[in-house]
Amino acid sequence: MEKIHVDRRVRKTKSQLQSGLIQLMQEKSIQKITVSELSNLVDINRGTFYLHYKDAFDMLDQIENKLAEDFLEILNHYPSLIVKSNVLPFLIEVFSFIEENEGMMRVIFCKNDDSFLLNQLKSSVKKRFFDDWQKKYLTQASKKIEYFFSYFISGCISLITHWLETGMNESPEQIAKLTEIMILKGNDFFVMIDHPLS
Missing domain, CATH: 1.10.10 (Arc Repressor Mutant, subunit A)
Structure with a gap:
């Protein structure tokens, strides 16, 4: 007790x-x-x-390491990131994770572009994406796929930053669905501009 x-x-x-x-x-x-x-x-x-x-640096390190571990757990829930059916559930978990840790995420995404945690998250997703690609297609990803991933990850980070900076008015489910449409349907995104997120 x-x-x-x-x-x-x-x-x-x-x-x-x-x-x-x-x-x-x-x-x-x-x-x-x-x-x-x-x-x-x-x-x-x-x-x-x-x-x-030990000091403020050590405290920040411990917080970021714990968040990196928690994110890796989310990543490990999904057998593949390049399977279409996994995209929305994965994104919902990611945005829920960000919402649960809103204060620190605001600092990381909006105040510190070179954050250890941000780099760790990008690195984890990148490794997993290219590992999944190699397992599925039995070959390394082409340069075009590397460009796509760079475009995708930069876009996601900008979207997360904007969501945080504008008050997180959309739920994790809403912002995840919006992200899924952008990733999977590209220009089809413009079809739903005049319709509220649901």
Whole structure:
């Protein structure tokens, strides 16, 4: 019973510190954030901070590593990313994941173009996409496919950034469906411009 109480307290402390870090990173880079200002912001003793992290960089690393692991779990739910029937369910999970971690995702996508996590997510999807391609077609992807993937991943990142910056008014299901149409149907996207997302 005591362990459960301690674990709950640790989770609460880490959650408060993460909220504070997100707030500060909306205003400044991680290089300019000190343990003192973060601890003061969330009203937690510096000593308590050091029980969990070495410094703000270590804290951000731990958060990003955990998010990267969680994303990899989502990726591993799907046997192939190039099977059409997997596209929408995968996208819904991805956008739900972003919504659940909205604060940190705002920092990563809107404030930090060179984020470790963003690069990790891109790398994981890229590796999986080309591995799936090789397994299905028993050959490496052509240059045209490499160009398609570059276009696709850049477009998805821009779309996610726009969704975050404009208040996430669409649900994960709605924005996933919109993304699926863009990926699979290209110009057919314009057919549904005058129709609300559903």
